[in-house]
Amino acid sequence: MSTNLQLIKSTKSTDLVSNVSLQNVFSSQYKEYELHITFHNASTNGGYGGLRFFDSSDTIIDGTEYAYAGSHLKDNGSFDNSWIDTDATFLAPLYLDANDDSRGGGCVVKIFNPNSSSDYTYVVVESATYGDGGLMGAKTLGHHLGAETITGVQILNVSSTRSLNVVLYGVL
Amino acid sequence: MSNEFGYVGTAKPTQAVKSNSGVFSVNEHKELIEDKKILSFGQLELIETKSISGTPSTFSFDTLKESIYDVHFVTITDYKPQTDDRHLMVRMKVGGTTDTGSNYRYAMQRINTGSSVVQSANDSKIWLAYNIGLNREGLNGSFYLYNAGDSTKFTFLTSCNVHFGIGIDYNYQSGVHDSANSVNGLEFSASAGNVEHGTFSLYGIRYS
Numbered sequence: 001m002s003t004n005l006q007l008i009k010s011t012k013s014t015d016l017v018s019n020v021s022l023q024n025v026f027s028s029q030y031k032e033y034e035l036h037i038t039f040h041n042a043s044t045n046g047g048y049g050g051l052r053f054f055d056s057s058d059t060i061i062d063g064t065e066y067a068y069a070g071s072h073l074k075d076n077g078s079f080d081n082s083w084i085d086t087d088a089t090f091l092a093p094l095y096l097d098a099n100d101d102s103r104g105g106g107c108v109v110k111i112f113n114p115n116s117s118s119d120y121t122y123v124v125v126e127s128a129t130y131g132d133g134g135l136m137g138a139k140t141l142g143h144h145l146g147a148e149t150i151t152g153v154q155i156l157n158v159s160s161t162r163s164l165n166v167v168l169y170g171v172l
Numbered sequence: 173m174s175n176e177f178g179y180v181g182t183a184k185p186t187q188a189v190k191s192n193s194g195v196f197s198v199n200e201h202k203e204l205i206e207d208k209k210i211l212s213f214g215q216l217e218l219i220e221t222k223s224i225s226g227t228p229s230t231f232s233f234d235t236l237k238e239s240i241y242d243v244h245f246v247t248i249t250d251y252k253p254q255t256d257d258r259h260l261m262v263r264m265k266v267g268g269t270t271d272t273g274s275n276y277r278y279a280m281q282r283i284n285t286g287s288s289v290v291q292s293a294n295d296s297k298i299w300l301a302y303n304i305g306l307n308r309e310g311l312n313g314s315f316y317l318y319n320a321g322d323s324t325k326f327t328f329l330t331s332c333n334v335h336f337g338i339g340i341d342y343n344y345q346s347g348v349h350d351s352a353n354s355v356n357g358l359e360f361s362a363s364a365g366n367v368e369h370g371t372f373s374l375y376g377i378r379y380s
Contacts, residue, residue: 004214007189007379036380038242038318073279073346075293103352104325106243106318128318128328128346134293135277137330137346165242167380169215 005034005169016043016161022168023054023152026114030170035109035153037127040163042098045132047160049094051109053121053144054152061144066091068142070125075135083140090156091123091142097131098162105129107138114150121150189379208378215378216245222373227254227366232359233374234268238321241376246358247314248300248333251370256306257337258362261297264320264327264349265357271349272296280345284338290345298329298347300360303337310369311335323354 009025026033037049053061068091070083083093095107107127113119125140144150155166179185185193187209196204204210224231236244251260263270278298280290290299304311313333319325327349334342349355358374361367 005216005377007211007215010379036243036377038380071281073281073291075277075279075291079279079281079289102324103350104319104322104328106316106328106330108243108316108330126316126330126332126344126346128330128348130326130328130348130350135279135346135348135350137279139281139344139346165380169377172214 004172008168010167012165021154032171033111034169036167037107039105041102043161050090050092050156052090053150056149070140073137095127097136103130117149219374223371230361234357243377243380244317245375247373249371251311253362254368255365260300263359264355266353270359275351278347282343284341301333309336320355327355
């Protein structure tokens, strides 16, 4: 049973960035992690967030080694359940349709077993942001398709740069 | 702060989380914890736990300590309405007053025997769950709250709940209070009738 969170690393940016990397942050001390993301602003409306990992050599894993299934929740209109891929170069969506009006938003990414060399690394995501079309939510499950030790994580801002806080906790 | 952290003179090091210098006595360490200048054990910090007593029409957290935390976490244990098959709503408090205006949006995916979507824009509340049973197992779940203390941003939430209503019912959702205000409280109530049973715990997540 999880009992608490312990801060590992945080990065807070008021500048618009295309990605944020947290390297050498996973260890044998924890099996589960929570990555908390809160948003300040974006360069433009639209875009979405993705995730990929660093391997034990501290090299970004950008091959077709990710699988995911995600749902795009909306306050009106049909939910978009087409976010499915089995050989993607990163995992998505973490978040959707941010905006350039500084409305904020939040995302929690739960990461399981990154330090294990014999297990896949799994991810569960939930988020809420606000685009021109109103409320945008994401619920995504995914994993890295390789039994190897993962040492870090990179957040990708696709089709839009964003200013955001990224804080990683170990789950005790 | 009274201590010198083992240093003499005026050029004392600046103490900050994950950037501390010196050899600390027990009292110095205690002072640093109180001043939030050293990493302490556990960043999930309990603000308040409340259990429903009697059958009130609403149930509230009136202190979020929103100036300290950017992200909050709320757990709900064994919640039941007074009347069978009622929904559970949450509203935000601004300046201590519950906002009942059309300032909410939500998008919920229900997973049950007949999977369905619950969604709304310009609503007066956010539903956390639908059709919660009185004489069944109640509702258990949690949600994260984002940006509550930032008066320039909207306040968002993401939630996951499970309960036994008309069969097993699991839901996940995203919601927003789409008014740029500092939110300093939360109010829970049922779709009709009162609330009767349950324990709610509010946590702040330090350094978020």
